[in-house]
Amino acid sequence: MGITIELEVNGQPVKREVEARTLLVHFLREDLNLTGTNVGCETSVCGACTVHVDGKAIKSCTQLAVQCDGAKVTTIEGLASNGELHPMQSAFWEEHGLQCGYCTPGMIMAATHLLDNNPSPTEAQIREGLKGNLCRCTGYQNIIKAVQTAAGAEG
Amino acid sequence: MSPVNSVLGSPIKRREDPALITGKGKYTDDLKVFGMLSAVMVRSPFAHARIKSIDTAAAQAMPGVIAVYTAADAEAAGMPGLVPVGWLLDTLKTPPHPMLASEKVNHVGDAVAVVVAEDRYVARDAADAVLVDYEPLSACTNPKDAISDGQAQIHDEAPSNIAFDWEIGDQAKTAAAFAAAAETVRCDLRNQRLIPHAIEPRAVLADWNEATGEMTIHLTTQNPHVHRLLMCLSSIGLPEHKVRVIAPEVGGGFGSKIHHYADETIIAMCSKLCGRPVKWAATRTETNQTDAHGRDHVTSAELALDQDGKILGLRVSTYANMGAYLSTFAPAVPTYLYGTLLSGQYDIPAIYGHVVGAFTNTSPVDAYRGAGRPEATFLVERLMHLAGEATGLGPVEIRKRNFLTPDQFPFETQVALTYDSGNYGPAMDRALEMLGYEQLLADQEQRRQSPNGKQIGIGFSAYIEACGLAPSAVVGSLGAQAGQWESAELRVHPTGSVTVYTGSSSTGQGHKTSFSQIVADRLQLDVSQVEVIQGDTDLVQFGMGSYGSRSGAVGGSAIARSTDKILDKAKLIAGHLLEAAPEDLDFKDGSFCVRGSADHSVAWGDVALQAYLAHNYPENLEPGLVASAFYDPENFTYPFGTHICVVEIDPETGTTELLRYVAVDDVGNVINPMIVDGQIHGGLAQGIGQALWEGAHYDEDGQLLTSSLLDYAVPKMHNLIDFELDRTVTPCPHNPLGVKGVGEAGAIASPPAVVNAVMDALAPWKIQHLDMPLTSEKVWAAVHSQ
Numbered sequence: 001m002g003i004t005i006e007l008e009v010n011g012q013p014v015k016r017e018v019e020a021r022t023l024l025v026h027f028l029r030e031d032l033n034l035t036g037t038n039v040g041c042e043t044s045v046c047g048a049c050t051v052h053v054d055g056k057a058i059k060s061c062t063q064l065a066v067q068c069d070g071a072k073v074t075t076i077e078g079l080a081s082n083g084e085l086h087p088m089q090s091a092f093w094e095e096h097g098l099q100c101g102y103c104t105p106g107m108i109m110a111a112t113h114l115l116d117n118n119p120s121p122t123e124a125q126i127r128e129g130l131k132g133n134l135c136r137c138t139g140y141q142n143i144i145k146a147v148q149t150a151a152g153a154e155g
Numbered sequence: 156m157s158p159v160n161s162v163l164g165s166p167i168k169r170r171e172d173p174a175l176i177t178g179k180g181k182y183t184d185d186l187k188v189f190g191m192l193s194a195v196m197v198r199s200p201f202a203h204a205r206i207k208s209i210d211t212a213a214a215q216a217m218p219g220v221i222a223v224y225t226a227a228d229a230e231a232a233g234m235p236g237l238v239p240v241g242w243l244l245d246t247l248k249t250p251p252h253p254m255l256a257s258e259k260v261n262h263v264g265d266a267v268a269v270v271v272a273e274d275r276y277v278a279r280d281a282a283d284a285v286l287v288d289y290e291p292l293s294a295c296t297n298p299k300d301a302i303s304d305g306q307a308q309i310h311d312e313a314p315s316n317i318a319f320d321w322e323i324g325d326q327a328k329t330a331a332a333f334a335a336a337a338e339t340v341r342c343d344l345r346n347q348r349l350i351p352h353a354i355e356p357r358a359v360l361a362d363w364n365e366a367t368g369e370m371t372i373h374l375t376t377q378n379p380h381v382h383r384l385l386m387c388l389s390s391i392g393l394p395e396h397k398v399r400v401i402a403p404e405v406g407g408g409f410g411s412k413i414h415h416y417a418d419e420t421i422i423a424m425c426s427k428l429c430g431r432p433v434k435w436a437a438t439r440t441e442t443n444q445t446d447a448h449g450r451d452h453v454t455s456a457e458l459a460l461d462q463d464g465k466i467l468g469l470r471v472s473t474y475a476n477m478g479a480y481l482s483t484f485a486p487a488v489p490t491y492l493y494g495t496l497l498s499g500q501y502d503i504p505a506i507y508g509h510v511v512g513a514f515t516n517t518s519p520v521d522a523y524r525g526a527g528r529p530e531a532t533f534l535v536e537r538l539m540h541l542a543g544e545a546t547g548l549g550p551v552e553i554r555k556r557n558f559l560t561p562d563q564f565p566f567e568t569q570v571a572l573t574y575d576s577g578n579y580g581p582a583m584d585r586a587l588e589m590l591g592y593e594q595l596l597a598d599q600e601q602r603r604q605s606p607n608g609k610q611i612g613i614g615f616s617a618y619i620e621a622c623g624l625a626p627s628a629v630v631g632s633l634g635a636q637a638g639q640w641e642s643a644e645l646r647v648h649p650t651g652s653v654t655v656y657t658g659s660s661s662t663g664q665g666h667k668t669s670f671s672q673i674v675a676d677r678l679q680l681d682v683s684q685v686e687v688i689q690g691d692t693d694l695v696q697f698g699m700g701s702y703g704s705r706s707g708a709v710g711g712s713a714i715a716r717s718t719d720k721i722l723d724k725a726k727l728i729a730g731h732l733l734e735a736a737p738e739d740l741d742f743k744d745g746s747f748c749v750r751g752s753a754d755h756s757v758a759w760g761d762v763a764l765q766a767y768l769a770h771n772y773p774e775n776l777e778p779g780l781v782a783s784a785f786y787d788p789e790n791f792t793y794p795f796g797t798h799i800c801v802v803e804i805d806p807e808t809g810t811t812e813l814l815r816y817v818a819v820d821d822v823g824n825v826i827n828p829m830i831v832d833g834q835i836h837g838g839l840a841q842g843i844g845q846a847l848w849e850g851a852h853y854d855e856d857g858q859l860l861t862s863s864l865l866d867y868a869v870p871k872m873h874n875l876i877d878f879e880l881d882r883t884v885t886p887c888p889h890n891p892l893g894v895k896g897v898g899e900a901g902a903i904a905s906p907p908a909v910v911n912a913v914m915d916a917l918a919p920w921k922i923q924h925l926d927m928p929l930t931s932e933k934v935w936a937a938v939h940s941q
Contacts (some may be wrong), residue, residue: 036178100663102406
């Protein structure tokens with residue numbers, strides 16, 4: 001039995017019927033074709049599926065789409081505006097903050113949320129703040145540089 | 156456009172990134188094809204069990220379910236369904252590995268059936284409704300125990316679960332060295348089992364075209380052509396020219412996406428039988444249960460030294476876990492990729508290694524970042540640490556006293572390799588200088604005055620690796636069932652821009668950037684004029700793929716060779732246009748000019764155009780400007796370096812804190828230093844993860860206890876520190892770029908550096924060795940048992 005939900009995704013109104021059990025990440029990827037948000041685990045550990053819901057970074061693999069009825073959702077596809085990369089996206093490119101790119105959308109979404117709450121984090125605060133996002137390629141060093149660069153650019 | 160002559164060696168930003176930072180990169184599970192179905196595997200919950208029956212009726216009757224297939228259906232699809240092994244040894248037993256088990260399952264995660272449905276939720280529900288009646292059997296998981304009497308027998312073809320019995324070096328000569336030794340040190344160790352954990356789980360999208368008889372498979376692969384070849388030889392029952400394998404974006408591999416897994420052929424079978432495209436993507440639990448794992452050795456190693464601390468001999472005995480089946484390159488990993496590395500950076504006059512490979516009821520074990528070389532490096536560098544203590548020479552002097560010296564190269568080791576080049580002292584000196592070693596020793600001494608306080612440990616690892624796999628004839632003589640060259644093709648377009656087709660296949664290494672730097676440098680173009688195509692068997696002529704740190708040294712060399720062929724032909728055309736002999740031409744600033752007459756020149760673009768117009772053209776020369784090369788390396792390449800780790804141990808809690816990590820690597824010439832540093836960072840994270848946190852655990856029944864990221868400790872951001880890197884440069888003498896490879900160095904070097912640091916910190920407690928991972932619990936227990 002489907003449930004109708006209405007929400008805003010990347011600034012666009014969306015109205016869809018979904019199964020109650022549909023995970024937000026599958027709703028985004030398969031119903032809305034927003035495949036930038038990735039699935040890396042099913043236990044909320046890896047963070048590849050991180051998106052913003054009402055301004056907070058959440059892991060969309062363990063949230064139901066119906067829980068987002070009425071919410072504002074932003075995915076990696078909604079981060080750039082008017083063709084301009086978000087400063088965090090530019091910083092990841094500038095600092096080689098990615099290799100295979102699979103964790104990157106989630107990492108960028110988590111990192112932008114981190115800076116929303118703490119515009120000038122220390123290295124320790126970045127490491128603590130982003131420990132919910134796994135990267136197997138970079139050893140994190142250049143991700144931290146990217147967050148610092150973005151913080152500088154925004155500050 | 157101004158030519159960029161310094162492009163080789165520049166940290167240019169990656170050309171891959173704009174797609175990946177905006178969510179536009181397409182990985183296999185991102186792909187949708189019209190009419191596509193979803194598949195979910197039914198996997199064994201038992202490590203070892205007889206299958207008494209499989210009842211698919213309830214699942215098949217569920218709404219939205221298209222089909223449920225078992226081993227019996229493979230025949231109907233015309234598929235042999237046998238997963239092959241790609242490396243043979245003289246004594247190797249090769250029991251069959253059916254893609255779907257029908258009589259017996261041999262590890263948790265062994266597939267027995269597959270459900271195809273309209274969507275993945277329905278398929279998942281239906282998979283739970285497939286009833287498999289199992290008769291559980293006793294299981295074995297430890298490779299040393301598995302070959303002893305009274306253990307579960309896994310394959311009829313492999314009595315006592317012995318997969319192979321292999322040796323290298325000279326046993327008698329080594330025994331004589333030990334008999335003459337003034338000092339011996341010994342280490343009994345477990346190099347624990349690891350799960351690779353690419354963040355992208357494996358996935359397959361198979362699309363069968365009944366009308367043309369063509370199968371298109373999008374796949375998470377590091378080597379699409381190798382995948383196609385193995386499938387066509389053994390599992391899929393289709394000829395190679397009717398199968399297209401495409402690697403879209405691949406989200407990390409680290410070895411785990413080299414191998415041919417049953418899943419690829421199972422999904423191809425589903426598409427063939429359903430007549431519709433079918434996609435499957437592993438869950439993380441499936442990933443942990445079925446991706447080939449790494450390492451898992453039980454080893455005893457001994458080093459013999461004379462009274463001056465010079466090494467006389469090395470003796471190693473290893474039981475290597477193969478898991479339930481032989482994965483693609485599994486037999487090579489604990490033999491030729493391991494035993495051949497036992498000489499390390501040292502002049503060792505006698506070496507003997509003996510390896511027994513054992514089947515167990517665990518996931519197959521195969522190449523994982525480093526593959527054999529980390530295991531060898533770990534035991535050699537642990538022994539050097541112990542030898543430094545036993546002789547009183549300390550970790551620096553014991554190594555320096557035994558380093559091969561620059562005048563000894565090329566050096567033929569006692570274990571079959573010929574090191575082409577090396578200069579080990581300067582790398583260690585640079586690392587010591589960066590570290591401030593003397594001050595740290597003083598700090599350590601001071602800490603030791605308070606025995607209950609936090610202690611500092613300093614650990615060394617002077618490593619070598621053999622990579623750039625590899626001379627085909629050599630690996631063929633050792634059992635490889637494939638060549639190890641790489642191919643490249645360059646197509647120059649009439650307007651002068653270039654498309655490069657490479658047999659290397661990236662999983663995040665930045666090939667599009669590095670390879671375009673190679674071409675741009677040689678053709679004096681801007682990198683924006685070079686496009687790199689990889690990962691598609693219909694587009695690329697052939698390729699052995701990316702693993703063993705081979706893409707730069709072998710794939711890059713193939714590109715360099717094909718670029719040189721292009722230049723040779725372009726010179727013939729330019730010579731004709733300039734009415735000069737080709738050998739009198741220089742290629743400079745993007746133009747061919749007659750030597751000594753700089754204004755008598757023709758631009759690159761005009762030569763390219765003339766190659767396609769062929770209006771004003773040399774006689775007997777074919778039009779077009781296309782060249783390909785198959786580059787077969789003369790030798791392996793031998794990166795090396797010294798890594799030093801500093802840790803602080805709290806004896807009250809057993810906690811290890813990383814304080815410093817200094818890495819000086821020599822990977823030869825560098826194409827893009829930013830990418831090279833990034834490769835080191837990632838390798839370090841994985842190697843430090845092995846040393847301190849990671850490990851796959853099976854219980855005595857063969858249940859995998861670390862089947863999710865909740866219980867397998869992939870390093871997180873707050874676990875790690877800022878690594879301090881530098882390089883020395885000793886170019887590879889035998890390839891056109893002088894590059895050696897960097898993908899695995901960090902993972903090879905770091906485990907012994909970290910473990911040696913922890914053991915150094917624990918020196919006051921006289922603990923001889925602790926096995927990885929050095930968890931707080933393990934360290935605390937060791938300290939408090941004293």
